[in-house]
Amino acid sequence: MTDRAAMVAEWEAHLALGQRRSPHTVRAYTAAAGRLLAGRTIEDWHAAATLDAAGLRSHLAARRQEGLGNASAARELSAIKAFIRFAQGKAGFETKSAPRIRGPRVKKGLPRPVTPDDAANLADGVADLGADSWIGARDRAVLLLLYGAGLRIAEALALTGADVPLGETVSVTGKGSKQRIVPVLPVVREAVDAYIRKCPFPPERDRPIFRGEKGGPLNAGMVRKAMAQVRDLLGLPASATPHALRHSFATHLLGAGTDLRSLQELLGHASLGSTQIYTKVDAATLLDSYRNAHPRERD
Missing domain, CATH: 1.10.443.10 (Intergrase catalytic core)
Structure with missing residues (x-):
């Protein structure tokens, strides 16, 4: 039987060495697996591999009570699903599939262009x-x-x-x-x-x-x-x-007067809605410039 610390260590090694994920991702995904194992009666790879949707919802509900926001909860769910698929491989499952559970809706943030x-x-x-x-x-x-x-x-x-x-x-x-x-x-x-x-x-x-x-x-x-x-x-x-x-390419072109339809073609967006986000980006950039330049904002 594999103890929980060894399971987390093996998961960490898989992320860092097998998949060459970034140090930040390794830390986050390892911590998520550690919390999952610590909060449930999971003692071996088979138990982790067979965690069902109800168990996963219960774990996430407990995390939300700790104050976890939507974006963090979505990342936690993604990390745990990846861990469960890894556990299924360790347990010898032929088909690897994490429990079907919909994550929280996360508001899409604006892109941050560089100058x-x-x-x-x-x-x-x-x-x-x-x-x-x-x-x-x-x-x-x-x-x-x-x-x-x-x-x-x-x-x-x-x-x-x-x-x-x-x-x-x-x-x-x-x-x-x-x-x-x-x-x-x-x-x-x-x-x-x-x-x-x-x-x-x-x-x-x-x-x-x-x-x-x-x-x-x-x-x-x-x-x-x-x-x-x-x-x-x-x-x-x-x-x-x-x-x-x-x-940045899109934002700077829009700021120079390029129309949305032309920008959509240049970017290869399937819908105009994907391109329209840059109107918000340009407005945000303009507001930042205003705040940095207006004498009242500097007082």
């Missing part, structure tokens, strides 16, 4: 921190595709040798296999060209142009890691992620 100067500094910063010059050029090119063309990180990493050299536009396949044409700024083209020249792996028509250190396709996690290092050096908040660069 144009911060976006440029982030791109230049990853170039300076690259282990080799070609890796720095690679990371800079990826970030400029996110900010300069509004691509999702997966869309940037999916570009192949057939797409280079980039022209004034590039065809991108987004969510739902929906294709769109995106304009490419000269600075973005130059950054991608510079990376291609330095990369030790020649571009191949049917393979991604962005390569990892050993030549395989570049993992998005490596881009996030590089940006996090530069973000810390620049003193930027944790919200300054690669996806925030896409938000």
Whole structure:
């Protein structure tokens, strides 16, 4: 029989070493599993694997009585479901499925854009921190595709040798296999060209142009890691992620007068409602600028 401390330790090792999750995620998911095991009569992997929806609701209700908010409760539920699926694997279950239980409704927050100067500094910063010059050029090119063309990180990493050299536009396949044409700024083209020249792996028509250190396709996690290092050096908040660069692209275009329909096409949103959130972002940015500039706000 496996005791609870050993179960939590094995779960932690799986997250950190097996899945290479971030330290923050490892801490949060490990703590959630520890609370679940401590609050119930679960002594082995089979008991954890067979926890039903009623037991899960009971645990979450107790947590809510402790003052857990909607967002935290949703994260707790996600962590516990992942732990239960892991337990099912340890118990030898062929089909892994956590109990069906709907989490609390969480209000979607506004994206937090970075300034144009911060976006440029982030791109230049990853170039300076690259282990080799070609890796720095690679990371800079990826970030400029996110900010300069509004691509999702997966869309940037999916570009192949057939797409280079980039022209004034590039065809991108987004969510739902929906294709769109995106304009490419000269600075973005130059950054991608510079990376291609330095990369030790020649571009191949049917393979991604962005390569990892050993030549395989570049993992998005490596881009996030590089940006996090530069973000810390620049003193930027944790919200300054690669996806925030896409938000910034949209917010800055809207602020410059781009209409919502055009912005929807550029971003590849299926519905206009997804794009309309940027009107709130722009209003929030304008309000921040007002508060920082108005003499009454500084008194």
